[in-house]
Amino acid sequence: MNDEPPFDETADPELLQRFIDEIEAAGFERVEPSAWEGPTPRSLIDAGHTDSERMAIIIQPAWPYFPPLLRVPGIAAWHADQERLCIWHGEDFSQRWKTLEGIYHRIDEWIEEAKDGFAAVENARNPEIYWQEDIERVAGLVDIDAVIGGSPSDGDHDEFQFGDARSADGRPSPINVFDIERGAFRITSPLPIGLQNHRQARGRWFYRTSVPHPPRSIEEFRSFLTDKQRERLDRDLRSRPVVMYGLVWPNNAGLVATMILSIADQTGTRTDRLVVLRPTGRNALLLRAGPDAAGLQQRSVAILGAGAIGSHAAELLTRAGIGRLRLVDFDRLWPVNLVRHAAPPGTPAGTNKTDVLRDHLSQYPWAQIDVVEGALGTPSGLHQLLASADITIDGTGHAGLAELIGRVAQGNGQPVVSAALFRGGAVARVRRQALEGDTPFVQRPHLDRYPEIPPLDDELEYVGTETGCLALVHNAPPTAVTLAATLAAEVAIDHLTGRHDHPDEIIEVIRAGEPPFDQLGRLRPDDLPVTIDLTERAQDQLRELGRAALPVETGGILLGCHVDGRPVVAEVVELPDADATENHYRIPEGAAQAAVVAARERDGRVGYLGEWHSHPSGEGPSPLDVAAMLVLDADEDTTDPILVLVEPATDGQGGLDAFVTRNGRVMPASICSTGDLPSADKDEDA
């Protein structure tokens, strides 16, 4: 072992030594510190990819975590970067390159893939890497779709203009060139030498539906054109001092091009430069916006509250491809707000939050953004806002306003999402009220599957107020803010795309606290305490029946129906057991169903909800009780049964304990008192 290349930066010197031993045994010789030259596989020559009998294996630093480079003189194919043959995907972590056999095997695979034509997705979108001719390079930003326009046919060609020239509809010209060696592109960036201004330059594109591989030289470029295209190019070159011409062809995700900037000096001598194109424009940007982007172009979102959560949600949704965005806020942005706001640093103090967001997000060419400066705290104002978009996101963090939005939206069937942080940013909650099955916001406070998130003490929850008593400043960190915003945006997209994979409420624990918020991550329904609704009348019945049967047990079934998505035990039926003892009770076969049938004669809404019996001993469920409940759970007529145990007392003040059967377990539940079921045929509040 030594500390010379390639051993000085390898991650596994012993393994590398074995690899080198293997390739040297196969005829490879060291020609550079990290390069070994040896025989080109016969298959590569036979397939016509090269004439060279020799190829090189170049060992990269950090071997074997990065594959060796293969230098094959004269290689001409997709996946060949100048003379380097690219056969490994960037994502490939097979490390098959640790043996020469593995490399040869992969070369043979690649030859087979090349023979049938690589999948379009494997065609590079940066074809300049194939260029082999030694000419100067400049950079260009191009909205290739805007340059070409429409749906070109093989052999088509047309003119385009550069840079600051304006098209007929006033939009900037879709192509700019600049000298990449002299810094990042700005509208004032230096132009390539010989080019006085953008307006001076005009160009022409030539479209082919397919090319054998990206051109590697101007000669090859010309050879890929049709005869007519070549004639047209030559005419341009004869008549204009500055010509940019491009060969354009499609891959799976759009158009790609190789372009040449050709400038003639005063003597007529032309200097050709390869334009390293980087895509810009709507379609190119949308490629990075995810698979929903195309569908989201036609959808609209209103965001109420352009503060921390609202601004990040707005940005994420815009980046994701939302076509229309309405931002609503009355507030201005001050330097301290920038810590958590999506506005770019350096935003002038005092700018309206909505304005800065609109300006910031206008870089996404698909987004139409309008702003509403004002507080929409009135039902009529909210109604108008909700009606203006496919979905509204409440990012105000104002509990009362969130409920008001929920009420207004519910009345009009308008979808809303509300996002907020709790406990100093330790818990994020995103609620959706959009589908028929979504529980209205106003109903959630009393349903245990929507747990209340208790606040911290004010000193921990807030860092003070901005403007007296009205604007408490939450102590949530930016990480929590962006997480809440991400969840809100994701839930909105989930709705807009019609997937509805998310439940109507997401609670994400970012920092663990008190149960049920003591486990990091998504709060699952199974983690939540369970409450059953038991009417006061049913509770009285249970205590009285238990007392009357003393000293032995009695029991029966629980009846009721579902209200707001959870069972309400409204009626207790005793099914007496003449053989009951102090510690045993039995319901004979058929008795339960008969009791249900009889109860339905009185109220057609009620059905079976569970079992009850008394335990004079006051003990909890026995193993037999648990087994019986699990058996019942497996029957579709008695699924998810509730168990209520009565500890009877002679004064009628017996205790009640409730249990639910879920997922193969009998779990304690708390009891929530309710009134009797609402009348079946009238509104109780009418």
Next chain:
Amino acid sequence: MAEHDLNDEFLTTQQRISLGDRALIAIAAHVEVRSVLRADPQLRGHGLYDILIGSYARRVSIWPGKDVDVFGRLNHDDVGTITPDDAYGMFDTALQPFADQRRLTPQPRSYKVDYRPGRLPGEQFLRTAAAEYGWARQRVDRVVRELDQLAFEFSVDVVPAVGWGDHYGIPEVGRNVSTGERYRTGHWRLTDPVELNRLTQVRNRAPRIGGAGAYVRTVKAIKQVKAHHLPDTKPSALFYEFLLHDGFTEGTITGASWADITASALAYVSARLHTIAERPVCDPVLHEEYQPAPPAGDLAASATALDDVARAAQRAVRASTRCQAAIEWRQVFGGNERRDQVFPLPPGCRGTGATMGATAANIAAGGTAERSFGER
């Protein structure tokens, strides 16, 4: 006018704060004690005339029930012919059967006869009491059947009394300043619980709500409020009863529904508590200031607590939904030893004050399988 009168719920509340079967047992105990007193020749010779007095007589007692007060009036005596000690001594002899059972406790003014499970009044006294007070036979049968299981402890206070003009004298009691012990002073004290019984009946004739006298039920309701919010706090429930008597007599406490009249009564009581110094509470029969005068600190604390309750009642009558109104009334009335909440939740209401949403029919049929629970 209350937005939601919750009439049914107020009636249920009355049932829940009432003594129910306990009242029958308490009155039967009075009958039993009465029978012992009437069997004593010496008391008979002094013209014994026993009368049920106190909250049971006025029918304003509430759960869990307190001592039963019985007046042992010696009709042949008056405050000029017998000393309190002599009168007191006669009752000691008469109540000896209870002393033999270790159930008699002499008090400075009266004798206390204890009742507890196993020592509750027998069936004959229950039936006698039921006949006198018009209780349904089935109810009496049930009480007799369950008598052995009842966990009810109370006492009957027998108070010696003699005539004093148009009213009565009972032994006066003083308190030793240094030891705090109570003792008979040897003087008579003027009182008239019998007239108070009558005034209560008169006061209950009007106003009426749903055919029932409003006064007695309102007294019981306010006693429940006091018991829940101001337990073991002076002044006693009788003080509030006198206050309410004033409010009804003045016509200040009004209302066409139980909700309205209860809210009105609470507003009246809380307001009066702030002005007791200017306008003391008086016994409506003797027109003397309520004794013992409640300490100023206790009065102030009670006034503050009842201000809150009165405000809750106002919120209740103005609540936009019956469920929210019910939650406020539950706050007002609280609970007792029997229940956490005496005011019931109306149909379609949750314990949070929310109105239930639409009900979905439950099609679960309950299955036909046998179920076996327990230890086997």
